Amino acid sequence: MSVETNLSDLLNKPKATLASLRGARRILLRRRDDEDLVLTTAARAEQDSTVMSATSRMFVEMMRTPEGRTLVLDVLPATFPWVRYLPAHDVREFSVELVESLGAAGELDNTAAVAQLITEWKHTAEVHADPELRAALIADAGEDFGSVPEPGAAA
Incomplete structure (x- = not known):
């Protein structure tokens, strides 16, 4: 509670x-x-970390088998409904990246990279879901304006 x-x-x-x-x-x-x-409490935080780490390791091991990869791909649409808008090869790529990130996050005890990965893939799905946005992003913009300087660098 x-x-x-x-x-x-x-x-x-x-x-x-x-x-x-x-x-x-x-x-x-x-x-x-x-x-x-x-x-x-510190004890509750440690429990949460232990559960996260164990769950991550389980998913990493599941992905080592064809059956596990199929199962992960089968449950992704229920877990992340927006994957329905991704092409099949992107769904597979997302599943691999997600499980790898979960494994690394469990080892580091830091989930920030996993949250960022999910956000990035969700935005990718948003682009695929909106035909006008997708067309605008893949359209040839014409001339190339060259490289973009690093933020804060003199132009």
Whole structure:
């Protein structure tokens, strides 16, 4: 169970706020001018990390067999409905990249790269789902304007 409170409540009345949140799995701390925070116990965070790592290793091992690869491809549309807009070869590529990223994330105990990968593939599916957008992106724009300088570099 997750509960929410304001960070200011925790800072101003820590004992009372924590007492009212007893038994919560996670506490979402709302902040007015910054990103919200999640507070959990170290034991719960370790459990989450263990589960993530075990699940990732399981998927990596499944992908080593033809049956496992077929199963992963079969469940992707239920897990990520937007893959229906991807060409078949992109769905296979997404499944391989996803499982590889999950494996690496489990080892690093950092899921940021997995979240980024999912976001990127979802955007790719959005392009395939919109014929006008896809046509605009693959159309020959005419002349090449050359290389783009690094951000912050003098033009």
